[in-house]
Amino acid sequence: MTKSSRAAVFLDRDGTIIEDRGDLSQPSQVVLFPDTIPALKRLGESFDLFIVTNQSGVAKGTITMQDVALVNGHLTDQLAHYGIEFRAIYVCPHERKTGCACIKPNPFFMQKAARDFGIDLAHSFTIGDHPHDVIFAENAGATGIYVLTGHGIRHQNDLPQHTLVTSGIKEAVDQILRI
Numbered sequence: 024m025t026k027s028s029r030a031a032v033f034l035d036r037d038g039t040i041i042e043d044r045g046d047l048s049q050p051s052q053v054v055l056f057p058d059t060i061p062a063l064k065r066l067g068e069s070f071d072l073f074i075v076t077n078q079s080g081v082a083k084g085t086i087t088m089q090d091v092a093l094v095n096g097h098l099t100d101q102l103a104h105y106g107i108e109f110r111a112i113y114v115c116p117h118e119r120k121t122g123c124a125c126i127k128p129n130p131f132f133m134q135k136a137a138r139d140f141g142i143d144l145a146h147s148f149t150i151g152d153h154p155h156d157v158i159f160a161e162n163a164g165a166t167g168i169y170v171l172t173g174h175g176i177r178h179q180n181d182l183p184q185h186t187l188v189t190s191g192i193k194e195a196v197d198q199i200l201r202i
């Protein structure tokens with residue numbers, strides 16, 4: 024897969040690239056997994072990178088959209104130090120019960136990336152620690168990779184059959200670069 028084909032990897036945030044510590048409102052709460060930086064550096068050499076995150080705490084009032092932006096800005100600044108760049112960070116701030124279009128596993132943000140950045144979804148991937156992250160990929164015609172970090176172990180019995188399950192971000196990236 025070459026960069027010119029514009030395939031992408033859509034990364035979940037909490038439990039996938041940083042520790043899942045609930046609704047984050049401050050940069051100091053961001054804790055990268057030890058493998059995140061080397062893994063994303065390798066991945067970024069071959070794929071466009073996106074973050075797609077459901078942040079229902081915004082709708083519930085426990086955090087604000089400004090909090091989310093501050094945390095995301097801190098995270099991307101940290102990673103930019105290592106040459107890791109994201110094309111976009113997409114946030115769904117809604118609660119599932121409202122039936123919004125953009126919450127994962129709806130393919131909304133992958134389709135937006137296809138329109139806005141010319142991403143080839145059929146050759147793209149998601150990585151995440153919730154079955155919704157895998158179904159998100161399937162709903163967009165992409166491939167989902169599950170990680171057992173974050174909530175991964177707890178929900179692994181709810182995965183679609185034949186899901187590629189990996190122990191964490193490093194192994195997920197190994198799989199993608201091997202496919």
Ligand SMILES: [Mg+2]
Pocket residue numbers: 035036037038039043151152153173
């Ligand atoms: Mg997650």
Ligand SMILES: [Zn+2]
Pocket residue numbers: 115116117123124125126
């Ligand atoms: Zn939404």
